[in-house]
Amino acid sequence: MPEIEYGPLLRQLRSTLGKLEVALGAIDEAIVWTDHQGLIQWCNGAFDRLVQRPHFRNLGEPLQQLLPLEHAGAGSGGGGHPWKQAAEGGVIRGLYRFSQGESIRALEVSASRVEVDRQASIVMTMRDVTEETRTRERIRRLMRQNQLILDSAGEGVYGLDPEGRTTFVNPAAARMLGWAVEELIGQPQHQVIHHSRADGSAYPAEQCPIYAAIREGVARTVRDEVFWRKDGSCFAVEYTSTPIVEEGEIQGAVVVFRDSTERRLAEADTARRSRLLMLLQRITEAANEAESVEQVMRFALDRICAHTGWPLGHVYVTDPESSSRQLVPTRIWNTGADSRYDDFRSLTEVTEFKVGRGLPGRVTSTRQPYLLADLSQDPDFARADGARRAGLVSAFAFPVTVGSGVTAVMEFFSTARAEPDVFLLEIMGQVGRQLGEVIQRKRAETRLHQSNRDLEVFASVASHDLQEPLRKITAFGDRLEEVSGEALDDRGRLYLSRMTAAAGRMQVLIDDLLQYARVSSRGRPLERLDLDQLIRQVLSDLETRIEESGARVELEPLPRVEADPSQMGQLFQNLIANALKFRHPERTPEVRISGRMVSDSTRPWCEITVADNGIGFDQQYGERIFEVFGRLHGRTAYPGTGMGLAICRKIVERHGGTIAAHGDPGRGARFRIRLPARRDPGKEVEQ
Amino acid sequence: MTLEQMKREDSIPVVIVNSLGIITYVNGAFEDAMGWESPAILGRSLTLIIPEYLRDAHNLGFSRFLTTEQPTLLEHPIQLKAVDRNGREFVAEHFIIAEKVDGEWCFGATIKELDGEERSGAGN
Numbered sequence A: 001m002p003e004i005e006y007g008p009l010l011r012q013l014r015s016t017l018g019k020l021e022v023a024l025g026a027i028d029e030a031i032v033w034t035d036h037q038g039l040i041q042w043c044n045g046a047f048d049r050l051v052q053r054p055h056f057r058n059l060g061e062p063l064q065q066l067l068p069l070e071h072a073g074a075g076s077g078g079g080g081h082p083w084k085q086a087a088e089g090g091v092i093r094g095l096y097r098f099s100q101g102e103s104i105r106a107l108e109v110s111a112s113r114v115e116v117d118r119q120a121s122i123v124m125t126m127r128d129v130t131e132e133t134r135t136r137e138r139i140r141r142l143m144r145q146n147q148l149i150l151d152s153a154g155e156g157v158y159g160l161d162p163e164g165r166t167t168f169v170n171p172a173a174a175r176m177l178g179w180a181v182e183e184l185i186g187q188p189q190h191q192v193i194h195h196s197r198a199d200g201s202a203y204p205a206e207q208c209p210i211y212a213a214i215r216e217g218v219a220r221t222v223r224d225e226v227f228w229r230k231d232g233s234c235f236a237v238e239y240t241s242t243p244i245v246e247e248g249e250i251q252g253a254v255v256v257f258r259d260s261t262e263r264r265l266a267e268a269d270t271a272r273r274s275r276l277l278m279l280l281q282r283i284t285e286a287a288n289e290a291e292s293v294e295q296v297m298r299f300a301l302d303r304i305c306a307h308t309g310w311p312l313g314h315v316y317v318t319d320p321e322s323s324s325r326q327l328v329p330t331r332i333w334n335t336g337a338d339s340r341y342d343d344f345r346s347l348t349e350v351t352e353f354k355v356g357r358g359l360p361g362r363v364t365s366t367r368q369p370y371l372l373a374d375l376s377q378d379p380d381f382a383r384a385d386g387a388r389r390a391g392l393v394s395a396f397a398f399p400v401t402v403g404s405g406v407t408a409v410m411e412f413f414s415t416a417r418a419e420p421d422v423f424l425l426e427i428m429g430q431v432g433r434q435l436g437e438v439i440q441r442k443r444a445e446t447r448l449h450q451s452n453r454d455l456e457v458f459a460s461v462a463s464h465d466l467q468e469p470l471r472k473i474t475a476f477g478d479r480l481e482e483v484s485g486e487a488l489d490d491r492g493r494l495y496l497s498r499m500t501a502a503a504g505r506m507q508v509l510i511d512d513l514l515q516y517a518r519v520s521s522r523g524r525p526l527e528r529l530d531l532d533q534l535i536r537q538v539l540s541d542l543e544t545r546i547e548e549s550g551a552r553v554e555l556e557p558l559p560r561v562e563a564d565p566s567q568m569g570q571l572f573q574n575l576i577a578n579a580l581k582f583r584h585p586e587r588t589p590e591v592r593i594s595g596r597m598v599s600d601s602t603r604p605w606c607e608i609t610v611a612d613n614g615i616g617f618d619q620q621y622g623e624r625i626f627e628v629f630g631r632l633h634g635r636t637a638y639p640g641t642g643m644g645l646a647i648c649r650k651i652v653e654r655h656g657g658t659i660a661a662h663g664d665p666g667r668g669a670r671f672r673i674r675l676p677a678r679r680d681p682g683k684e685v686e687q
Numbered sequence B: 001m002t003l004e005q006m007k008r009e010d011s012i013p014v015v016i017v018n019s020l021g022i023i024t025y026v027n028g029a030f031e032d033a034m035g036w037e038s039p040a041i042l043g044r045s046l047t048l049i050i051p052e053y054l055r056d057a058h059n060l061g062f063s064r065f066l067t068t069e070q071p072t073l074l075e076h077p078i079q080l081k082a083v084d085r086n087g088r089e090f091v092a093e094h095f096i097i098a099e100k101v102d103g104e105w106c107f108g109a110t111i112k113e114l115d116g117e118e119r120s121g122a123g124n
Helices: A006-026 A045-051 A082-087 A130-152 A171-177 A189-193 A209-216 A261-289 A293-308 A339-349 A358-366 A384-389 A422-484 A490-521 A531-541 A543-549 A565-581 A644-654 B003-008 B028-034 B052-068
Strands: A030-034 A040-043 A070-075 A092-100 A103-116 A119-128 A156-160 A166-169 A220-228 A234-246 A249-259 A312-318 A327-334 A370-372 A394-402 A405-414 A527-530 A552-555 A560-563 A590-599 A604-612 A658-664 A668-676 B014-017 B023-026 B078-083 B089-101 B104-113
Touching (some): A040 B052, A209 A220, A312 A339, A327 A339, A358 A370, A358 A405, A394 A422, A560 A565, A565 A644, B014 B028, B023 B028
Antiparallel strands (some): A030 A040, A220 A234, A604 A668
């Protein structure tokens, strides 16, 4: 037998052992083995680091003292130290806590008993899973929180994989969609809840913004679509589809949605209210422009029918001659030229109502708008048969109120059943009040126009008819003085002279009245006018009076206006002459004429001011001075007829303007005239 | 300290082994302290003076050094348990050095038994 060479064999074994030791020392798991008494026979570097002791000081130490472990409730084991359990024959694999000072490490421990040379050894490996456990715990907590958030969220939330299949659904989403959560998982979302548009037409998946977010990696928000429930009904939604991107790859999308039915209803309601308010405004504006009460009514009927879509509208008016305030029908209709309503129209035009009876009477007595949802069900609707034949189903009416009374009732009919609409009726109530105010104003204007016309006719006729006898008085007076003047005594001559003086004054009065009447009747067309030039001409005509009074007249540049040149000349002649006449006895008269452009809410104006430093007047008479024959002073102190400023106002109003006077007693007066800067073509204010 | 210097030491037990862990030299102090006479221990494994439960660790550590030549215990005093011929375990301060002799590693150690007061830490 050859001699065994132990040296190389030992070297080889040493080398193998060395490599093994290096390998064991390099791994992260702590490895320790002990003898049957629990004394450490070997451990690797990871173990040394775990117990934080030099390697050689661990050797021979009792493991249970060096590494006290407490079971953390996961895996096998649990009763005592894993070494001990392994020594008793168990195979331990579990999670343990290792406390060292203030630090607590979580260890995944594996321990088992092995027999070596008939001696029991215990091998334990320990993996430090502290960070892993903490991370896992954080993730678990986060997931629990997320789950809680998802579960309690009012919004529906669901996830999609890259193919658009549902990966998760929160309870709110499932509830809104009418599906169980588990029924939706794995389903192609678009085909299940998003397959059709609101109008029922097909919604191709390639047009779906939710899927587009997955395809394009860009979040999409949509506010006006519908989702479909399990029962086949749909509801309005607004949703955001946000792509899930991980490491540059789109992994799917999260969709958050909410039922927007209420929002849309609220928006629609707001829009409807806004349209109704707009309607109110338009009716009011147009009514103001209307030339007659009938036109006001017709316009209101047209606008309300157009706005509500109700095809038929009509006006009842209260009969002013009826002591019982009978409501009588008018021929003011909006029928949309539909012959189906002819019979109903004929019926209505012969149907009168007492206050309190029928729809118009009810509205009149309550002074409130009223809606009849079903005409056939109202025992007090006298025209029910006619309405049925015309296919009319619902009606509403509102009063046009003037002061405390009702002047008219506007009634509307529809062929579809209408549900009560509080806001519509409220607005219609306002329309009625606005129309009432406009009508009241129109009536006042009509009365004023009529009264002005009467006055003009009277003035014109009276002046013409007075001219002839007056001329005769003057002529025979002159002849009497000429023929018999010598024969008269002093008293007779005084009487004669007073008579002719009175006749002369009367002539002036008649001339002024004629002039006043002719503002309307003999007015000339308006033309573009250079006011500067015109006023210079006026000043030239008044030159003698200006020189006599020593007045200083200051004329600033004036804007151009469209006006009747003759009447403008008359206007400024009267105003400047007025300023000279009512001059202050102790001051040099000063007259200043200035102009500027101004605008108010309605239009731009040329504003011309004639100001003086004369005796002025108390502002309480600011209106009276414009009245016909309106005088503030006796004829002796200041001669004149009191027609000058009345003529001024009439001229300004014929031009669509205004004139106002501001007085300051003892300091002067200021007349402010406003003439429209631009006139509507062919429009002249009728006086 | 070198192996030569260790061989001149006569007051502290000294043991020298070759790269196979075979004892090649002990001094008189060693013989006195450990109860071994030179002829009886020379040529035998160093594990004779290492408690049995530490022999695996010794073999692995010894082999690692030979493989990596990266020392962990050399040239500083460390407390380790040793065992004498009678099986008595005691704590001793070891000072271990390594030197290459003719291309082979040789290790020398002084082994100074410590009494209770001199021990530190857990008593290895």
